[in-house]
Amino acid sequence: MNEFDAPEDDPRDLVARFRYIYIILGLTLVIIFSRLWYLQIIQGDELHEYSEKNLLKETRIRAPRGLILDRDGNILVDNVLGFNATITPQYASRLVDTANVVGKILQVEPEKIIEDVRASRWKNGPFMPVIIKPNLTLDEVFRLKRIRIDQPGLNVDETVMRYYPLGPNGAQLFGYVGEVSQHEIEDYRKKYHTTKIVQQGDWIGQNGLEESLDPILRGHDGLSYTEVDAHGRESAALNKALLDLKPQPPVPGHNIVLTIDEDVQKAAMDAMLHQNDKIGPRIGALVAIKSDGEILAWVSTPSFDPNEFAQGSVNSDTWDALTKDPYKPFMDKVIQDHYSPGSTIKPVVATAALQEGVVTPYTIVSAPGKMWFGGRWYHDAERAGHGNIDIMQAIEESSNVFFYKMGIQLGIDNIAKYAKAMGLGQKTGIQVPGETPGLFPTKAWKMKTLDEPWLPGENLSNAIGQGYVLVTLLQEALAYNTIATNGTLYKPFLVKEIQNQNHHAMQEYKPQIIRDITKPNDAGVLVNKKYLAFVREGMRLVANGDKGTAHWWKIPGVIMAGKTGTSQVVSFSADQIHKNCFNRPFWLRDNGIYLAFAPVDHPEIVVGVLAEHSCWGNLGGAPVVRDVIRAYIQKYHPDWIKTKTLVGKSRPTKPILTETRITHGD
Amino acid sequence: MATDMQVEERTFFRRLDWNFIAVVFCLNIIGLITLYSATHGVTASSAQNRLFWLQIVYLTMGWLVFFGITLVDYRFFSRSAYVFYFLNLIALALVLVMGRSSLGARRWLELGFFRYQPSETMKLVLVFILAKILSKQTNPEGMGFWDLVIPTIVTLVPTALTVKQPDLGTGLMLIAVFATMVLFVKVRTSILAFLFVVGMVAFPLIWTFGLKPYQKNRVLTFLSPSKDPRGAGYNSLQSRIAVGSGRVFGKGFRRGTQSQMDFLPERHTDFIFSVLSEEHGFIGSMTTASLFLFLLFMCTRIAAQARDRFGVLVGVGAISILFWHIVVNISMVIGLLPVVGVPLPLLSYGGSMMITAMACLGIISSISYRKFLF
Numbered sequence A: 001m002n003e004f005d006a007p008e009d010d011p012r013d014l015v016a017r018f019r020y021i022y023i024i025l026g027l028t029l030v031i032i033f034s035r036l037w038y039l040q041i042i043q044g045d046e047l048h049e050y051s052e053k054n055l056l057k058e059t060r061i062r063a064p065r066g067l068i069l070d071r072d073g074n075i076l077v078d079n080v081l082g083f084n085a086t087i088t089p090q091y092a093s094r095l096v097d098t099a100n101v102v103g104k105i106l107q108v109e110p111e112k113i114i115e116d117v118r119a120s121r122w123k124n125g126p127f128m129p130v131i132i133k134p135n136l137t138l139d140e141v142f143r144l145k146r147i148r149i150d151q152p153g154l155n156v157d158e159t160v161m162r163y164y165p166l167g168p169n170g171a172q173l174f175g176y177v178g179e180v181s182q183h184e185i186e187d188y189r190k191k192y193h194t195t196k197i198v199q200q201g202d203w204i205g206q207n208g209l210e211e212s213l214d215p216i217l218r219g220h221d222g223l224s225y226t227e228v229d230a231h232g233r234e235s236a237a238l239n240k241a242l243l244d245l246k247p248q249p250p251v252p253g254h255n256i257v258l259t260i261d262e263d264v265q266k267a268a269m270d271a272m273l274h275q276n277d278k279i280g281p282r283i284g285a286l287v288a289i290k291s292d293g294e295i296l297a298w299v300s301t302p303s304f305d306p307n308e309f310a311q312g313s314v315n316s317d318t319w320d321a322l323t324k325d326p327y328k329p330f331m332d333k334v335i336q337d338h339y340s341p342g343s344t345i346k347p348v349v350a351t352a353a354l355q356e357g358v359v360t361p362y363t364i365v366s367a368p369g370k371m372w373f374g375g376r377w378y379h380d381a382e383r384a385g386h387g388n389i390d391i392m393q394a395i396e397e398s399s400n401v402f403f404y405k406m407g408i409q410l411g412i413d414n415i416a417k418y419a420k421a422m423g424l425g426q427k428t429g430i431q432v433p434g435e436t437p438g439l440f441p442t443k444a445w446k447m448k449t450l451d452e453p454w455l456p457g458e459n460l461s462n463a464i465g466q467g468y469v470l471v472t473l474l475q476e477a478l479a480y481n482t483i484a485t486n487g488t489l490y491k492p493f494l495v496k497e498i499q500n501q502n503h504h505a506m507q508e509y510k511p512q513i514i515r516d517i518t519k520p521n522d523a524g525v526l527v528n529k530k531y532l533a534f535v536r537e538g539m540r541l542v543a544n545g546d547k548g549t550a551h552w553w554k555i556p557g558v559i560m561a562g563k564t565g566t567s568q569v570v571s572f573s574a575d576q577i578h579k580n581c582f583n584r585p586f587w588l589r590d591n592g593i594y595l596a597f598a599p600v601d602h603p604e605i606v607v608g609v610l611a612e613h614s615c616w617g618n619l620g621g622a623p624v625v626r627d628v629i630r631a632y633i634q635k636y637h638p639d640w641i642k643t644k645t646l647v648g649k650s651r652p653t654k655p656i657l658t659e660t661r662i663t664h665g666d
Numbered sequence B: 001m002a003t004d005m006q007v008e009e010r011t012f013f014r015r016l017d018w019n020f021i022a023v024v025f026c027l028n029i030i031g032l033i034t035l036y037s038a039t040h041g042v043t044a045s046s047a048q049n050r051l052f053w054l055q056i057v058y059l060t061m062g063w064l065v066f067f068g069i070t071l072v073d074y075r076f077f078s079r080s081a082y083v084f085y086f087l088n089l090i091a092l093a094l095v096l097v098m099g100r101s102s103l104g105a106r107r108w109l110e111l112g113f114f115r116y117q118p119s120e121t122m123k124l125v126l127v128f129i130l131a132k133i134l135s136k137q138t139n140p141e142g143m144g145f146w147d148l149v150i151p152t153i154v155t156l157v158p159t160a161l162t163v164k165q166p167d168l169g170t171g172l173m174l175i176a177v178f179a180t181m182v183l184f185v186k187v188r189t190s191i192l193a194f195l196f197v198v199g200m201v202a203f204p205l206i207w208t209f210g211l212k213p214y215q216k217n218r219v220l221t222f223l224s225p226s227k228d229p230r231g232a233g234y235n236s237l238q239s240r241i242a243v244g245s246g247r248v249f250g251k252g253f254r255r256g257t258q259s260q261m262d263f264l265p266e267r268h269t270d271f272i273f274s275v276l277s278e279e280h281g282f283i284g285s286m287t288t289a290s291l292f293l294f295l296l297f298m299c300t301r302i303a304a305q306a307r308d309r310f311g312v313l314v315g316v317g318a319i320s321i322l323f324w325h326i327v328v329n330i331s332m333v334i335g336l337l338p339v340v341g342v343p344l345p346l347l348s349y350g351g352s353m354m355i356t357a358m359a360c361l362g363i364i365s366s367i368s369y370r371k372f373l374f
Helices: A018-042 A044-055 A095-106 A110-124 A138-148 A182-192 A208-212 A262-273 A306-310 A316-324 A342-355 A391-397 A400-410 A412-421 A443-450 A456-463 A473-484 A529-544 A574-578 A617-636 B002-015 B018-039 B046-071 B075-079 B081-098 B118-134 B145-163 B168-185 B189-210 B213-223 B234-245 B272-304 B309-333 B351-369
Strands: A056-061 A075-087 A130-133 A154-163 A177-179 A203-205 A222-227 A255-258 A283-290 A295-301 A365-367 A370-373 A376-379 A387-389 A488-491 A495-499 A505-508 A512-516 A561-567 A591-598 A605-612 B100-102 B105-110
Touching: A018 A044, A018 B234, A018 B272, A018 B309, A044 B234, A075 A095, A075 A138, A095 A110, A095 A130, A095 A138, A110 A130, A138 A154, A154 A306, A177 A306, A203 A208, A262 A283, A262 A295, A262 A617, A283 A473, A283 A617, A342 A391, A342 A400, A342 A412, A342 A473, A342 A529, A342 A561, A342 A591, A342 A617, A365 A391, A365 A400, A370 A400, A370 A456, A376 A400, A376 A456, A387 A391, A391 A400, A391 A529, A400 A412, A400 A456, A412 A443, A412 A456, A473 A488, A473 A529, A473 A561, A473 A591, A473 A605, A529 A561, A529 A591, A561 A617, A591 A617, A605 A617, B018 B046, B018 B272, B018 B351, B046 B351, B075 B081, B075 B118, B075 B309, B081 B105, B081 B118, B081 B145, B118 B145, B118 B168, B118 B309, B118 B351, B145 B168, B168 B309, B234 B272, B234 B309, B272 B309, B272 B351, B309 B351
Parallel strands: none
Antiparallel strands: A056 A222, A075 A130, A075 A154, A177 A203, A255 A495, A283 A295, A283 A605, A365 A387, A370 A376, A488 A512, A495 A505, A561 A591, A591 A605, B100 B105
């Protein structure tokens, strides 16, 4: 081995070049050090968090929404179990294949699935499951579960869905739930000053009580953590000490007990839709209020099925039909629609006239078929007029000319003062969103808004509820309740009690009095109770007197008092006014309104009905009101109902008149 | 006789560089600890558990190779370089014809009791033959064009055969070894400038025509791995998460969530350094990286003390094999380079790499053993 060293084998010239190797090794160490420093020290916390997220599938456990119950504890809005098909983008390694297989089973376009999943991956991140189809049938659930193992990322998630047992009945009142939109999230965050309240994918109340009571109904979602491997498979074997995260159980929302009476509510919907007469199903609204302001029934028609919305299964045809319906199914006509009250304003004007001394209860006034004022004729619905009548007869027969005269003498400001004191033309503050205030005009209002002086003739039209006056059905019901209760304006309310999930009361709500108009109050009117009694007598005659405009609809043993009203949807000439309303196109027919309370001497319930395009307040509204009051009495005072018709103290009964007479009744 | 034997023995043990051996041994231990963690994760099967024990077998074989080569005079490799080279070329060609296929690549020859990977031995054989050729090179101006022709051909033939398998990683490794040795010997500046220009022109051409789609994809996803976290960039991204999430002190032995839960692919081979970094943090990863560079530093010092030109060059070649493997692997793991299938010497699981690495270290040891011998 010991050979001689050849001269060309002298390595000394090469040794000098080793310095380059040392430099490269040094640089390498510096680069590796810097990079490790950057990753592990500077980015360490961030990457550590990411590694935990990698491993943890954070599952939100949806808190069940609180139930909505009626006053007897019957469930009006319920929770039921449903199934959604979802795909989690992160784990869908064979998305196209999965989309094809799943699309076939669920009858969904595979392209749409792929697009949805890809879009959601960008928008919501790779771990948020994307709902492919909500509300699966059991058959679909079984078929998906069978193929789930072969399709990574596919899952069948159980969800709690909202269920509305009454269906379209009260749909506008209860509202429905829907997935929160991006702009609703921002609204919520501004409103409640927290980012935690709603998140992408949450379902929130989107209308009616579901919306306004959402903070009470919605609980706090819980979180559970499942440890998964890189393929998204759950790993029970994982050493729990790797991570220390405790699951947070969901906190259910509170239950809400409403003042609504399911039986009355059902009777109300039934009465609106199933009147066996020539008008047929009523379009409009119904509200039934207990005399202390508790709302018993609340109906708006036409309606829609909120279950389709809550289950996310509204198809575009249904949606189109609903949004294009000229009779506005989504509008809650109890409070969101205002209208000219027509003759239903007369009890309020009568109260003002009596209290202001324009007439006494015994003053006889001439009430012909028309009246000349300010250079034009003002007409009565009754071409022949009513002859010489007192104020009670004027209410009974709904004389326009009588109230034209009251209007002239009172002036609009006086009428407005009493109307507003009784709750008209202003929001009632009910806990349903979207309430419209209506309008009760004054001279100052007209000057301010229209920049025109009040014309004397407008006193006439507004005194019979035409002109500028706009009210909601709920306002009118409250005003009538004020007359019924001898002067007390109650605040209407729907929420009777808030309960925890075990149905223990947490908060109860009592009736609230806004004002008593027979005592000194903030509205500046002071009504003598005896005048209210005269008004009530007039209203009793409406429902019972032989000339009463609504006396064909009675309940044996229970005496009702009410007032009919018909309001034109467009202006007509004198001839057209007297022309048979039913000959007009449907959408030009007058709106019929009827409100009544019972029993007359100790009223418990006020029911108001707006029957759009029904031509007559009595024909359109009175039978519906009668049916609802009867349903209430049958439930709470079945003993009151007698087979024999009781009419009242002072006047005798007359046989039921022919229908031709009826059409002239208002 | 007995006394003579004693003297012989004492000299053998004295001549060994024990500091050098200690550093290698430290890295072996670090490797085994990390491998145990990587093969005993929650999701690991008993087949994976077995890899740890196999690695101990490979390691033992590696040390036998180390001491075997230490005892062999390295000039033996100079004399037999051509024989080795041609035998290895034949083996590489045979792989293409009848090699074992795995994951679309044919890299092994089945030799009954073990799998022989000719491209792996080619790294060493190339070092021998290049060292032999380049040791004749004494021009102080550096190598000219004609001086480079033979070394280039000698390198390109096995490289082409390797890339054809396809094994881009090993192919690049052969070129890296060639480049290191040639540059070490010194190349004329004019040629370097010329090559630079040619490279700038050739790169787009190679990119367009020379690379397979998956190879392009690797480079592309390396440049922006977060574009498709489940796709080709996934490995790179998960590795970076693993390394970074270790922070300063690491998550602890067998506590690395990335490595224990299958997020890291190839965690016992190419991504073993991620496991180490995740579980032992900056302290562990930096210690290991420093040990590697300290080892290379020691190797370099030994090579610089070689008695002859072949010794110096074979040392530099062995160092370059180790250096490029270490640098490319760690750079890949920490996201400085795209994912190429290059294992980490001494740490990664696998017999071939273990034997090659220990053989390289054995060559260094052999040089060290003989530095005063002549």
